[in-house]
């Protein structure tokens with residue numbers, strides 16, 4: 001039987017609607033408007049689209065959007081000076097530096113210059129440590145979106161076998177931490193894992209975040225498993241550009257119990273969770289109760 005498609009577009013719209021409701025209440029009850037600053041360095045076409053969409057969606061939920069578009073040749077000192085200004089600005093509750101940065105800039109240095117309380121990407125080393133030790137952290141947006149979809153589909157994740165294919169700091173590692181915190185038995189696999197097919201096949205939850213187009217075929221999927229495909233790969237097929245995931249959807253959909261498509265699965269949740277994190281950061285900054293259901 002064909003798997004249930006987990007509709008990330010609809011799920012993300014619901015998360016944004018919840019955020020908008022909380023923002024309206026914050027304004028009315030506390031006179032506060034959450035503010036998100038997004039910094040883009042250079043002209044990477046995909047990043048330009050993501051940043052534009054972040055601005056649009058931020059305004060749509062009633063938050064303030066501050067966009068900083070810097071020349072590709074911007075020096076590290078100038079970028080760090082901008083981050084210092086945003087850190088000190090009380091109207092800015094969330095700061096995000098769009099990745100990837102141009103090669104002359106040290107991403108780790110730049111990210112670690114952001115005030116951890118405003119690090120709505122959850123990439124700052126303090127947030128990484130807090131998440132890893134089970135403390136209150138800002139959680140990276142894409143893994144948070146995956147977790148929300150998994151909880152919605154499965155209810156409790158406790159005791160399930162989860163395999164995360166991919167070990168990036170942005171998705172693979174934080175995803176594994178979140179699944180561990182849900183009491184899953186977690187394996188982090190990657191392109192060099194021996195017997196990768198066998199490892200994947202024992203997963204009740206299979207998260208693919210390896211960045212290789214359609215690398216995981218249906219016969220690596222356990223029947224009935226929940227498959228979360230984080231891959232966003234542009235490939236040429238039949239003379240046309242096409243977006244595909246890390247999972248071969250056509251074969252996996254026949255085996256899995258539920259699966260996220262690409263596009264329209266995990267991707268839209270990334271920006272929705274960014275808005276949720278900005279709201280959370282604003283509430284924390286003002287000692288207010290955090291929005292329920294929008295955090296890890």
Ligand SMILES: Nc1nc2c(c(=O)[nH]1)N[C@@H](CN(C=O)c1ccc(C(=O)N[C@@H](CCC(=O)O)C(=O)O)cc1)CN2
Pocket residue numbers: 050096097098099100121141142232243262263264265266267268269270271
């Ligand atoms: N500072 C950050 N940089 C980057 C992040 C991030 O979380 N923080 N993630 C990605 C890019 N990204 C957001 O920034 C992002 C990627 C994909 C989508 C999305 O909605 N994808 C759609 C397809 C869109 C398309 O056609 O290209 C989908 O999967 O359905 C949103 C945001 C790297 N950089």
